[in-house]
Amino acid sequence: MRLPQKPRAALAYLVLIVPSALIVLGFLWLFITSFSTRTEGLRSLGWTLRNWSFLWESPFGPQYPSIWWVTLNTLVMSLVMTLIVVVVSSMTAYALSRMKFTGRKSFLSLTLILHAFPSVTLLIPIYFVLIWVSKIPVIGRGVPLLGGLGYNTIGGVALVMVAFQLPFGIWVMKGFFDNISWDMERSALIDGASRFRVWWQIMMPNIKPGIAALSIFSFITAWNAYLIPLTFTAGRAGKSAVLSLYLQNFISESVMTEWNAVAAVGLFQLIPVVIFFLFTQQVLLNIYGGGKKGGV
Amino acid sequence: MKIVFKHLCKYFGRVKAVDNLNLEVGDGEFIALLGPSGCGKTTILLMIAGIYKPSKGFIYFDQRVINDVSPKDRKIGMVFQSYALYPHMTVFNNIAYPLKLKKVPRKETKERVQKVADMMGIGELLDRKPAQLSGGQQQRVALARALIKEPEILLLDEPLSNLDARLRIMMRSELKRLQKDLGITTVFVTHDQLEALTMADKVAVVNSGYLQQFSGPDELYNHPKNLFVAGFIGSPPINFISVSLQKSDGRFLLKNRDLQIELAKEIGSKAENNSTSSEILLGIRPEHITINKKEGIETEVYVVEPLGRDILVSVKLGKSMIKVFASPSFKANIGDRVKLNFNLDKIMLFDKKSEKSLLLDKD
Numbered sequence: 099m100r101l102p103q104k105p106r107a108a109l110a111y112l113v114l115i116v117p118s119a120l121i122v123l124g125f126l127w128l129f130i131t132s133f134s135t136r137t138e139g140l141r142s143l144g145w146t147l148r149n150w151s152f153l154w155e156s157p158f159g160p161q162y163p164s165i166w167w168v169t170l171n172t173l174v175m176s177l178v179m180t181l182i183v184v185v186v187s188s189m190t191a192y193a194l195s196r197m198k199f200t201g202r203k204s205f206l207s208l209t210l211i212l213h214a215f216p217s218v219t220l221l222i223p224i225y226f227v228l229i230w231v232s233k234i235p236v237i238g239r240g241v242p243l244l245g246g247l248g249y250n251t252i253g254g255v256a257l258v259m260v261a262f263q264l265p266f267g268i269w270v271m272k273g274f275f276d277n278i279s280w281d282m283e284r285s286a287l288i289d290g291a292s293r294f295r296v297w298w299q300i301m302m303p304n305i306k307p308g309i310a311a312l313s314i315f316s317f318i319t320a321w322n323a324y325l326i327p328l329t330f331t332a333g334r335a336g337k338s339a340v341l342s343l344y345l346q347n348f349i350s351e352s353v354m355t356e357w358n359a360v361a362a363v364g365l366f367q368l369i370p371v372v373i374f375f376l377f378t379q380q381v382l383l384n385i386y387g388g389g390k391k392g393g394v
Numbered sequence: 395m396k397i398v399f400k401h402l403c404k405y406f407g408r409v410k411a412v413d414n415l416n417l418e419v420g421d422g423e424f425i426a427l428l429g430p431s432g433c434g435k436t437t438i439l440l441m442i443a444g445i446y447k448p449s450k451g452f453i454y455f456d457q458r459v460i461n462d463v464s465p466k467d468r469k470i471g472m473v474f475q476s477y478a479l480y481p482h483m484t485v486f487n488n489i490a491y492p493l494k495l496k497k498v499p500r501k502e503t504k505e506r507v508q509k510v511a512d513m514m515g516i517g518e519l520l521d522r523k524p525a526q527l528s529g530g531q532q533q534r535v536a537l538a539r540a541l542i543k544e545p546e547i548l549l550l551d552e553p554l555s556n557l558d559a560r561l562r563i564m565m566r567s568e569l570k571r572l573q574k575d576l577g578i579t580t581v582f583v584t585h586d587q588l589e590a591l592t593m594a595d596k597v598a599v600v601n602s603g604y605l606q607q608f609s610g611p612d613e614l615y616n617h618p619k620n621l622f623v624a625g626f627i628g629s630p631p632i633n634f635i636s637v638s639l640q641k642s643d644g645r646f647l648l649k650n651r652d653l654q655i656e657l658a659k660e661i662g663s664k665a666e667n668n669s670t671s672s673e674i675l676l677g678i679r680p681e682h683i684t685i686n687k688k689e690g691i692e693t694e695v696y697v698v699e700p701l702g703r704d705i706l707v708s709v710k711l712g713k714s715m716i717k718v719f720a721s722p723s724f725k726a727n728i729g730d731r732v733k734l735n736f737n738l739d740k741i742m743l744f745d746k747k748s749e750k751s752l753l754l755d756k757d
Contacts, residue, residue, distance in 0.1 A: 281478035284445050289539070290466035290495040303482040 132362035149362040157359070158347065163337060165344065165366070171252050172340040174243055175327075176320035179256040179263070183316045184309055186260070187267030188275075192297050194268070195275035196283065206272075212265040221329050228254050228330060250332045255340070258326050263316055274308030275301065314378045318371055341367040395455055395469075395546035395579050396421050397442065402451035404437050411437045413603040415451070419581065424573045426594035427583045430626070434603040435583045439549050442581060444468050455547070466495075468547070471540030475552040477532045479524040485511075485535050486520040492543045510538045530561050541576070548573070550582035554589060566592055587627050591615065599623050616740075621749035624677050624742055630706060632742070633683075633716045635676045639665055639743075648676055652712035653691045655736060665743050665752040674752065677742035680706065680717045683734050685724065690733030695726050709734070 127140060132149050134142035151157070156164045193199075194206060231237075232248025244253035278301060286296045302309070324342040331338040345367065348360045397419040404412040412434045419425050427435040440446040441453060444465035452459050460468060479488050486507055487494075493503045511517045514534040524532055533553065540548060553569065554562045570593045573580050584590050590597045591611040599606040599614065599622070607619045618624035624632050637648040637655075639662075646662025648655045655676075657665070665674065685707065693709035693716065700706075705720045709732060718734060726732060743752040 279476060279478065281474040281476050282480065285472065285474060285478040287445065288443055288465045288470060288472050289492040295495070300480060
């Protein structure tokens, strides 16, 4: 049964608007709540900036880190993780896409399996590994900013996040590499380039959409991460806390929860991601489809 | 630089892409590798370049075995079918890339690039990116990039395939002239037999990985060694007719239901000696048949195609279709009966089983 044109369009709009409205409603509540003393549904009972006070004073006392320190932690962790994922994924993907070596097929299958693997099951073994890494001099606990690479450091959290993101990154980047014509590489090899030069000077510049897509995806994943930072840092407002953990401090069982403050902090964590997403939406949509057509 | 192939083979798993190739390319020669798609010609080219390693056999540059020499040490320049220009670099940087890799100083690079670009007629386009160029211009950039290294061997993979028909004809003569001026040993790959015949000094016809024949254009056209070469070379293609070779009263005859032709004694006896059975194939090119109103082989006009310069007439001879060139003044309608005369000097005969030409002296 084909509906005539007007009702068909109306139906399409209905199907799209209703679920979107529900989601938007949630965000609307968040926004209103963060600026109110109390709310009744969507109605504010009093406007205030009190909930945003965490921006200029620590809500838990002076010995706890301020939100800005935690934000810095989150930023450093996300950036380091993104950088390592992109570099390692693109090198691995290039080798898998272009080079012949024994075990290539098995490695590819392994990547796919790991992509689907439930990472939760590995938390305990990883804990032991990180404790061991902490014992290594210098990189265990002494790296500035990152705090080190062991347990209860931002570096450690970044490392674990990298490990869990790599299978996805490799698979995506390989897709992009496969789309580039072989002729360009062959031409460079004949001109005298080494494999590394071909990767860096010829392939990577032509993979820009892939790099962008992977960076954005990885960054957002790291920024929002909760389980891994929770497991591998000590204390939710400790030196190595990230934003998602910091948020948890506002929700407690002994004292009444200040939901308005929770809304404010939640919104604070959300804003960078939303802005990021608005500007990079188009690039993200390309990620599973593979990059632009290769060659001239 | 001379190139020699000795028992060259390339296997991809079980597939024999190139099988037992023996060939010699002289210094400064312009040779073509000709054959249908998938016959192994590009594989041979990539083995010369060093991108593929031979599975068996040897490749020599002059006296040196170069099987294991890496592409960048082989002093070759290559132009790919897709030109393979680097889209993120300007034309200048594309051409300069080989020199950059050799760490040639900036000033010298600039001079050499300008010189080669001017020679190829793209001197003004150095600041553009490949996407801003036409197909012909891109091809010239690719050529410039290949030539700037002053290579000893130039390899071209279907260099004219991506150009429109007019440009193709122009570039055919330009490439031939360029090669003669530079004197670089050149190997190019094509599936277009006309390109091969017009441009190359010698043509290697390849089919399914095997070399069919390696000779100059004339030889290929007039004395093909086997059925494949005869049928592949020449446009419109050669006509094949099934006949039986019979001997009666010391005369050699080619007979079938629709025709009877008497062969000259030398041709007839050669054919008889070389053939394995009396059933053979007669091959004759459209331009070696004349239409005669009075006497000849009876046929019926099937279709008439005016080509401007001549008229191509397709006629039915029994169950087969024969193509004949007629002069522009020829007039006939579909269904008319016309008579054909074959130029007996230009007839070719082939064995049905071995597909070899019956007119060659045994070597």
